[in-house]
Amino acid sequence: MLRAAIVGGGFMGVTHTEALRRLNIPVVGMLGMDAEESDRFAQRMKIPTAYANLEALVSDPQVDVVHLCTPNYLHYSMAKTLLEAGKHVLIEKPLANTSQEGAELVGLARRHRRMGAVNYNLRFYPLNQEARARIQAGQVGEPRILHAEYCQDWLFLPTDWNWRLVPEEGGALRVVGDIGTHVMDMLTWLTGLEIVEVMADLATFIPLRKKPRRAVETFASKLVAAADTEDVEIHTEDFAGILLRFNNGARGVITLSQINAGRKNAFWWEINGSEGSLFWHQEQPNQLWMGYRQKPNEILLKDPALMQPHTRRYAAYPGGHAEGYPDTFVRHFADFYAYLEKGDYNQPPTFPTLEDGRRELVLCEAILQSVHTQSWVKVRY
Ligand SMILES: NC(=O)c1ccc[n+]([C@@H]2O[C@H](COP(=O)([O-])OP(=O)(O)OC[C@H]3O[C@@H](n4cnc5c(N)ncnc54)[C@H](O)[C@@H]3O)[C@@H](O)[C@H]2O)c1
Numbered sequence: 398m399l400r401a402a403i404v405g406g407g408f409m410g411v412t413h414t415e416a417l418r419r420l421n422i423p424v425v426g427m428l429g430m431d432a433e434e435s436d437r438f439a440q441r442m443k444i445p446t447a448y449a450n451l452e453a454l455v456s457d458p459q460v461d462v463v464h465l466c467t468p469n470y471l472h473y474s475m476a477k478t479l480l481e482a483g484k485h486v487l488i489e490k491p492l493a494n495t496s497q498e499g500a501e502l503v504g505l506a507r508r509h510r511r512m513g514a515v516n517y518n519l520r521f522y523p524l525n526q527e528a529r530a531r532i533q534a535g536q537v538g539e540p541r542i543l544h545a546e547y548c549q550d551w552l553f554l555p556t557d558w559n560w561r562l563v564p565e566e567g568g569a570l571r572v573v574g575d576i577g578t579h580v581m582d583m584l585t586w587l588t589g590l591e592i593v594e595v596m597a598d599l600a601t602f603i604p605l606r607k608k609p610r611r612a613v614e615t616f617a618s619k620l621v622a623a624a625d626t627e628d629v630e631i632h633t634e635d636f637a638g639i640l641l642r643f644n645n646g647a648r649g650v651i652t653l654s655q656i657n658a659g660r661k662n663a664f665w666w667e668i669n670g671s672e673g674s675l676f677w678h679q680e681q682p683n684q685l686w687m688g689y690r691q692k693p694n695e696i697l698l699k700d701p702a703l704m705q706p707h708t709r710r711y712a713a714y715p716g717g718h719a720e721g722y723p724d725t726f727v728r729h730f731a732d733f734y735a736y737l738e739k740g741d742y743n744q745p746p747t748f749p750t751l752e753d754g755r756r757e758l759v760l761c762e763a764i765l766q767s768v769h770t771q772s773w774v775k776v777r778y
């Protein structure tokens with residue numbers, strides 16, 4: 398039985414712990430920003446060990462797998478230490494801040510015979526698994542147009558604050574790194590296509606924000622605005638528009654924003670091919686729309702009995718019993734831990750790998766280069 402530890406006690410720390418518990422995977426330890434956060438989180442989530450620092454976690458022989466749920470800038474250094482110490486890692490996206498760091502982690506995992514996964518959990522909505530299977534079976538034919546939006550409003554006000562706004566903590570790109578990587582991962586994973594060229598336009602509409610003098614958890618500023626703040630200039634983007642070219646000649650368009658009033662977690666994708674279309678929306682994740690020219694369109698309401706035999710296991714509940722965001726973590730972790738238990742690393746993984754995370758970082762860098770040069774940029778993986 399593999400045992401897990403969690404690093405980071407915010408939004409993701411809780412979500413990962415709950416998902417592991419649904420799989421009966423013991424969560425044996427917790428590391429927060431400091432000993433106080435470790436203690437508080439361990440007590441709240443009933444985790445036996447609260448670590449005072451990373452060294453204490455690393456030297457705990459009980460821990461086999463570490464879930465990194467910290468701000469982005471910590472992923473690389475922590476994952477490096479953990480892989481070198483022989484732990485498996487499940488790292489929140491984006492994998493690191495640069496593709497160079499990503500490549501190092503891929504190499505370290507290989508050298509130390511340890512596995513890593515990057516949490517592109519949105520792949521694990523049952524109907525995204527189903528969509529991928531249908532695309533592989535030829536239902537849309539050759540993909541021609543891939544478009545997607547991921548828009549939110551949790552950073553709509555100048556008083557909204559999060560570490561993601563600061564490049565030193567979140568990375569040089571904000572909406573692209575935070576939610577755009579989910580979108581690019583989804584489009585390429587669904588179709589098996591590769592993005593070969595990008596052209597991007599970014600904008601920062603709120604150049605000055607009020608930063609609370611004490612740290613706030615993700616989304617917390619939507620509930621209570623901090624009283625004690627300081628003014629901070631913002632240099633990361635609120636909006637991104639990205640054009641894509643794929644290796645089969647398909648074209649893509651992505652819109653990303655964290656300042657669209659009324660849009661909460663509005664990620665949708667649509668793929669139009671030579672035979673038909675598919676559309677899915679994260680806020681109605683139990684429906685898959687299928688578009689046709691020569692017969693009426695269809696909507697598949699999630700029901701394992703109506704899914705392809707090999708995607709059924711991604712639906713944990715019977716038809717019509719809605720599944721949502723927390724379930725995606727459970728299904729991802731189920732695949733990752735089953736792979737670790739088998740121990741045959743020659744098998745193709747069914748979860749997003751460190752290599753997938755590295756390729757996303759290469760894409761992010763190409764996007765940044767396109768912004769600087771105001772031109773199309775070829776992606777060199
Ligand atoms: N896959 C998804 O759907 C999804 C959703 C949200 C966030 N994320 C990713 O998860 C990660 C965490 O995001 P979040 O929204 O949970 O952030 P958060 O701010 O809610 O939580 C981060 C936690 O990390 C802790 N922390 C900070 N420095 C630390 C250190 N040195 N050691 C240990 N803990 C430390 C903070 O105290 C806080 O508890 C990010 O990489 C983010 O991109 C992924």
